[in-house]
Amino acid sequence: MGAAAVGAPGPAPVRVLVVEDEHAIATEIARRLEAEGWQVTVASDGLAGVQANRTQRPDAVVLDVMLPGIDGLEACRQMQAERPVPVLMLTARDDETDMLVGLGVGADDYMTKPFSMRELVARLRALLRRVERSHHAAAAGRGGPPAELGDLVIDHAQRRVRRGVDEVHLTPTEFDLLACLAEHPRTVLTREQLLEQVWDWADASGTRTVDSHIKGLRRKLGPDLIRTVHGVGYALEPTHSA
Numbered sequence: 001m002g003a004a005a006v007g008a009p010g011p012a013p014v015r016v017l018v019v020e021d022e023h024a025i026a027t028e029i030a031r032r033l034e035a036e037g038w039q040v041t042v043a044s045d046g047l048a049g050v051q052a053n054r055t056q057r058p059d060a061v062v063l064d065v066m067l068p069g070i071d072g073l074e075a076c077r078q079m080q081a082e083r084p085v086p087v088l089m090l091t092a093r094d095d096e097t098d099m100l101v102g103l104g105v106g107a108d109d110y111m112t113k114p115f116s117m118r119e120l121v122a123r124l125r126a127l128l129r130r131v132e133r134s135h136h137a138a139a140a141g142r143g144g145p146p147a148e149l150g151d152l153v154i155d156h157a158q159r160r161v162r163r164g165v166d167e168v169h170l171t172p173t174e175f176d177l178l179a180c181l182a183e184h185p186r187t188v189l190t191r192e193q194l195l196e197q198v199w200d201w202a203d204a205s206g207t208r209t210v211d212s213h214i215k216g217l218r219r220k221l222g223p224d225l226i227r228t229v230h231g232v233g234y235a236l237e238p239t240h241s242a
């Protein structure tokens, strides 16, 4: 129990929840992940997925978008509201990923079907590594006193963010992305650099994931903080709000 399960080294197996209504795909994913020595729970609709996130406390969730009952979007929102968990979302088409990116639903990564099981495992491993790293960083109280950039305050030890007087609640991935941009304020970082540093996964297909999380950050922190440099990447521009 408790929030430190992912960060604990040792024999506890990684637990992955797979939410997918297509039985053949769910079975194939489960078999492949179990071959990694991971513990897999399968839920075949969105509501069952939300419930399993609550009761099984998985370390990561593979979540299909097209589900009966509540869809993957709504399931992801409910999961993040109840018990934040890293989510890798499966979409049917690239334009569906674009749509989700626009909505900023709070998934950590996206993969378009069909995908190779090898890539799925690699991306999940990267996701879990990243979560573990941030747990360690939080436990070590990394970063000393909070960093102040204009009216933005980033507390690495507590993994908390304020803008002005308002505390802003970020997902772990959003926090890591903001922290990465804030390490080099006013400097343009390419999406590939951000992918490599934050997601630990450099692949051209992942740049949409970066865009998605930038949108999420802008929604929560205001539109003015992160500048888009078209065709290049993003830069954090510290400001003092009026």
Ligand code: CA
Binding pocket: 020, 021, 022, 064, 065, 066, 067
């Ligand atoms: Ca489906």
